[in-house]
Amino acid sequence: MSDARQYKIGLLGCGTVGGGLVELVNRNRSLIRERTGVDLTFTRILVRNLDRERPGVDRNLLTVHPEKVINNGCDIVVELIGGLEPARGFIRNALSRHKHVVTANKALLALDGSSLLGAAAREGVQFGFEASVCGGIPIIHALQNGLRGNKIHSITGILNGTCNYILSRMEDGFDFADALREAQQKGFAESDPSLDIDGDDAAQKLKILSELAFDGSIGSGSVETRGIREIKAGDVLNASRHGYVIKHIAIAEAREERVSLRVGPALLPKSHQLAAVRDENNAVLVNADAAGEVLFYGKGAGSLPSASAVLSDVIEIATQRKADLRVPTRSLDTVQGKEGNRSYLGFTVAHANAVFSIPSMLESCGVSVISSDVSSDNAGKPNHIGIFADAPVKRALRTALHSISDLGLSQGKPTVVTVAC
Ligand code: HSE
Secondary structure, three states: OOOOEEEEEEEEOOOHHHHHHHHHHHHHHHHHHHHHOEEEEEEEEEOOOOOOOOOOOOHHHEEOOHHHHHOOOOOEEEEOOOOOOOHHHHHHHHHHOOOEEEEOOHHHHHHHHHHHHHHHHHHOOOEEOHHHOOOOOOHHHHHHHHOOOOOEEEEEEEOOHHHHHHHHHHHOOOOHHHHHHHHHHOOOOOOOOHHHHOOHHHHHHHHHHHHHHOOOEEOOOOEEEOOOOOOOHHHHHHHHHOOEEEEEEEEEEEEOOEEEEEEEEEEEEOOOOOOOOOOOEEEEEEEEOOOEEEEEEEEOOOHHHHHHHHHHHHHHHHOOOOOOOOOOOOEEEEOOOOOOOEEEEEEEEOOOOHHHHHHHHHHHOOOEEEEEEEEEOOOOOEEEEEEEEEOOOHHHHHHHHHHHHHOOOEEEEEEEEEEOO
């Protein structure tokens, strides 16, 4: 197409996602030109280290000076550095120069999303963040557009690819540390993987989705957050024997004028829609008043899936098809989420007798033991007990766990995973 309109991208960051964006634009440039009449090019690309090998990236475009990217004739600034600073300063600088901005920065959006959207609206520019949640799954777009006429009742999702990868590998018999190492080697994990395994990454993503779904800003610290650190391969096997999988689940529910948000491990029956989501895949189940249940599934992490999401924002903005910015105008109150009574409890036992003492301690505190599975080491000595228990009063379970720990019946932190209702 000879009359294609040039559209110039200033790119901040050329790591996993930035490199993926360059590769994807190079690969699909003519296809995009034919479909949209827009010819995408990069003006400059900000990197930290000019000497690093970056196959497929034109070295002449690289710079270590942010100003040369932001203030050098580009139409749009794409921020793929991540983290709070200097990314926030770069974005604010770009907005103040009336540049459209696209970012994948979930940490920044979870903390400061409303104010950045407000700044973009004041400058009369667009602000895209599809890549901040669930990599290649167009869930932001779905909430902003496809489900726009719906009242959203709830969102239930697997939002962290690293946790899902680790738990999937543990189903295959790997231990936690080896599974995490693999996720790091494959590039899914954050540079500080505690953000993944302690649940903060999923909490940030749930907050971003919830602000869109429930039309309001949500205060920081409003997501009840638990990770998967204490889960052992034995717990995953015990769950499986009883017909469950352990997943790291994010749940946001509208409760009258309030919302509850929580992320943490949960036992799902193997028949649940999210139970079959394995490896680094993500899934989001949206319950909406008109559309009913809508399930989104796909790769939630990785270079090209995330680049696909960035590129969709860039193309929408370049072709002026992006929906109006929805800047939250109210704050949402949060309330504690409701959990079911049944839990799975996993203990590494301190001595052989503890396999009897732990269930009787639970019972004596008012927690009903439904079943228990004892595992032994190679010498036949009991080393782990997995218990399904009902605790109608949560305080009873807390008291029992404290007593078990105080009496030295178990080693380390027990695994406590609620069975999803
Ligand atoms: N560390 C993130 C994950 C990357 O594992 O889901 C994608 O946001």
